[in-house]
Amino acid sequence: MDKQLFQKKIRKEFNIxxxxxxxxxxxxxxxxxxxIKDKKPxxxxxxxxxxxxxxxxAVKLKKELYK
Incomplete structure (x- = not known):
């Protein structure tokens, strides 16, 4: 996973x-x-x-998935 760095004041202001x-x-x-979202979905x-x-x-789609 990529790491992103933000200045401390930005992290505090936007609650990152x-x-x-x-x-x-x-x-x-x-x-x-x-x-910016609270956490990854x-x-x-x-x-x-x-x-x-x-x-x-849904049943038909599932059957087609495993053909």
């Missing part, structure tokens, strides 16, 4: 800890955007976040 999860990216205008946190435009059948 060792467990914090940092997301780097660009916003619509192309500027750097940094998001677990698999359980991610379940159900995405949506499909099509209706799906």
């Amino acid at each position: 800890t060792e467990d914090s999860y940092i997301e780097w990216g660009k916003n619509e205008s192309g500027e750097l955007q940094v998001k 677990t698999f359980e946190n991610l379940i159900g976040l995405g949506k499909s435009m099509n209706k799906t059948n």
Whole structure:
């Protein structure tokens, strides 16, 4: 895992800890955007976040996965 270093005053101001999860990216205008979250999401946190435009059948999808 990559380690990111921040100045002490920045860590205090934005409450950045060792467990914090940092997301780097660009916003619509192309500027750097940094998001700081309390901790890295677990698999359980991610379940159900995405949506499909099509209706799906979980049993059928699972069967297709193991073909």
